[in-house]
Each structure stands twice: as structure tokens, then as C-alpha cells.
Amino acid sequence: MRLEDVTAKALELGFVACGVAPVEELPEADRCLGKWLAEGNQAGMAYLERNREKRRNPALLVEGARSVVVTLTNYYAPLADGAADVPVVARYAYGKDYHGVIKGRLFQLFSFLQESVGKSLQGRVFVDSAPVFEHEWARRAGLGWIGRNTLLIHPRWGSFCFIGVIISDFEPETYSSPYTESRCGTCHRCVDACPTGAxxxxxxxxxxxxxYNTIERKDAIPGKLKEKLGNRFFGCDACQDVCPWNVKAIPHRDEAFRLNEWLPRMSREDWLQLDEDTFRERFADSPLLRPGLKHLKEVLSPDDITSSL
Ligand code: SF4
Ligand code: SF4
Incomplete structure (x- = not known):
């Protein structure tokens, strides 16, 4: 099957870019991960220490795997226009939780691959849900380079993209050419813009x-760090907002990620007063449901937390 037919179908399904890389082991990416873990950068995300072998070798995730199909989904949107006392969330959380949305589209793409080759394929789809080096696979699939902000940057779409992956025994006639250059140049804006020095x-x-601190952290956010949140309470886009490759980012027209109407309307006080039923009604399908209302209120609460960074 031709590579162009795979990418054409991906675009038809709503992805903005797609490429296919051959399965190989990733010893260099694994070495970098090992160093990062040894330095303690993972904080409370102990799951990153597990399944190192599977992350290094996709054939251990899917037996007989031959290729990694990688897709990008644009979620860029202009900043939600709220009043000064409206706390903000990262753009990826403006609409529905992306995991289910993207997985549904990946399953459709996988069905298309099976129909096209005329046989059942062995494969799995992944969206941020398994030990997979998504950024490195996207680079290998020709979709961009890994920037100083650690994110995949596509030369047209920038970095506000969800990455979806199909690992399977599908084999196209040809593979995508990997992206080998970094186009960050001497730029340092993302590092300079990080509010916490992370x-x-x-x-x-x-x-x-x-x-990490506003979404995944289970215990209280250290006081000195909490001071630096500004009006953020779920995620942070600072190291993407300043990236010159995002200056010309094109707003998505994806209904699934349309801005939840309540986000620009609720002040900090509204959030702190919100009850569980109303929260579930207003934010059904939102990524905000994952940490839950209690967690969000803790992040928003002005209480004094004394532990230091
Ligand atoms: S998400 Fe925010 S805090 Fe985290 S590295 Fe980027 S700029 Fe820094
Ligand atoms: S802000 Fe500059 S250094 Fe950072 S990812 Fe973008 S281009 Fe690269």
C-alpha cells in the first residue's frame, strides 16, 4: 500500500499530518530517559520508570510489529477571552478529553489499513496511554523535530498537536523520511519563558x-511554586506560547475541541463555590474530570502551604 494513501485517509479523518516509520529499537531515546530518571525529574510519575524495555522496543508491545503510524491533530486555539479573575487552563483542555476522540479516529485509520491490505493486521492504538516514545516516533515519521521545549514541532502546525500512534504489522510500500534537522537554531525563548525554571x-x-503540579501531583503544591502559577490552574502553555513556530499556528476547526462555554465565564470564586453535580454537568467529557473538582479547588485555593520548593 502506498504511503500517500495512508496519509490521504488520515487527513480525511481529521488528522493534520501523518507519517509511517519502520519499527526499530530506540536505545538512544532510552539512554536519555534513563539519565532523566536518574536525576529525579519524573517527580511522582513512577510509571515512567516501568516498562522501559517495551518503550525501547515496540515489538514487545505488539508482537510482530513492523511499523509505527504517527498522526498529529491540531488543537491550537486563540486564548480564551475571559475576565482578569477567570483562572485559565492549558489549551489542550478547552474541549473534550482528547484520548477517546483521537483513539476513535485511530481505530478508523487502522480499519482502513486492514481493508486496504485485505487481511487482518495485528496492532494497537496509543494516545498518551502506554510506554511509547511518541515524540521520537513522530520525528522518525517525518512530522517535525523535537524542540528545546521537549515537544514535537511540526514546521507548519507548530507544537499544539496531539500525537496518536498505531503500532502494527502493517507495512507500506515505502516509509516516511525521518526529520533530521532541528530548526530551533539559537532560539532560547521557551527556556527563558518558563515561569518556574523547570x-x-x-x-x-x-x-x-x-x-505536572496542577494536573498530576497527588500531594499539596509547594508554596513557593504555587506563587508562580499566576492565574493558571490546569496545565501551562508558557513554553509553547513563545515559540516562533507557533506564531502562525492555525486555529483548529475541530468540533471535539471547541472551547467549553463555561471556561471563560467562571471566576476563581465561582470555581471554589462549584458543587460536584454542576461540575459534572458542565464539564462532562472534559480533561478536567480526570483530576476531579476537589483537586482543582485545592490548586485554586489561596490557602498557605508552607513546604518549600
Ligand atoms: S509547561 Fe510551563 S512550567 Fe512546564 S516546562 Fe513548560 S513553561 Fe515550564
Ligand atoms: S521557543 Fe525556540 S528553542 Fe524553544 S522550541 Fe521553539 S524554536 Fe525551539
């Missing part, structure tokens, strides 16, 4: 990262 070139210290 970002070093090509490495994020999750202990200080606002995204």
Missing part, C-alpha cells in the same frame, strides 16, 4: 513544572 534545553524537571 525547563532546561531538551529536558523538563517535573518537580517544578506547572503542568
Amino acid at each position: 525547563l532546561r534545553p531538551y529536558s523538563v524537571d517535573a518537580n517544578r513544572c506547572i503542568s
